[in-house]
Amino acid sequence: MSGVDLSIDGAVATLRLDNPDKLNAFTPDMLTQLDQHCATLERERSVRCVIVAAQPAKAFCAGADIIAWGALSPFDFARHWVRDGHRIFDRLARLSHPTIAAIGAHAFGGGLELATACDIRVMAPRATLALPETQVGIVPGWSGTQRLTRLLPEPVVKEMALFGRRLSAERACALGFAAEVSDDPEATARAMAGKLAGTSPMATEVAKYQIHAAVGEDRSAMIEALGGAMIGASADKAEGVDAFANKRTPEFPGR
Known part of the structure; x- marks a missing residue:
């Protein structure tokens, strides 16, 4: 088969x-x-x-x-x-x-x-x-x-x-x-x-995203993926999620 x-x-x-x-x-x-x-x-x-x-x-x-x-x-x-x-x-x-x-x-x-x-x-x-x-x-x-x-x-x-x-x-x-x-x-x-x-898995992945964005390979998704990764690691994102879960007004630290 x-x-x-x-x-x-x-x-x-x-x-x-x-x-x-x-x-x-x-x-x-x-x-x-x-x-x-x-x-x-x-x-x-x-x-x-x-x-x-x-x-x-x-x-x-x-x-x-x-x-x-x-x-x-x-x-x-x-x-x-x-x-x-x-x-x-x-x-x-x-x-x-x-x-x-x-x-x-x-x-x-x-x-x-x-x-x-x-x-x-x-x-x-x-x-x-x-x-x-x-x-x-x-x-x-x-x-x-x-x-x-x-x-x-x-x-x-x-x-x-x-x-x-x-x-x-x-x-x-x-x-x-x-x-x-x-x-x-x-x-x-x-x-x-x-x-x-011997290479960083995250760095390799992000480098591939950057190259794909440069040549037009699903550019919009690649740009948003990179932006999502950046904001996903921020204290602002953590504060926003915690505030939503606890039904309070967020106090974003800006980092």
Whole structure:
């Protein structure tokens, strides 16, 4: 049975695509599982880093299962398949934990969009990236024309989306999309994750929020999250809550 598995080993969580018979292509159930796992991870404070990987196959992820969406009505395709997938990938992108995509093979369509939703990417030398949607009469729907264009030059995204050109691991690294090219991307990702043990979890989380706000990744929520954290640690907040609970007029100390 296809799925997205979640495992936690100490401070490192792994989200693993498990649909190798279909090149780890996404099914509706896999999207639902990814959504549920992201909800779990947001409340798992022991986790310091999340690695996104895949069961061995010829592709890290070949995109979305064409059989799964091909029979949908235009309404269901737009409202559920595209919008739900976009929402779930946004949820992954906005996890408070740092995320690393370990791309051991080709990442096409939704697979590339999944990797794009992670903070950094490590690619195997043979892995390539592609946006093949126009070849089956559709367009990228899970941030391939939006988030990806913030990470790659516009002409490169057009090469991929309009002309079907693949992006090699070497070129992806030269363009800054991939952090590293490695013969064992998952092992490299785990080594990177291990280095977070010496950093402040709170500082790492806030730094991610600040960077996301700078590039427009859910800017309004990031700004309010930072403001909420600042005021949440204040004596004014503690006084306001205590006064409300005890039905008295608050006396804010201004600190």
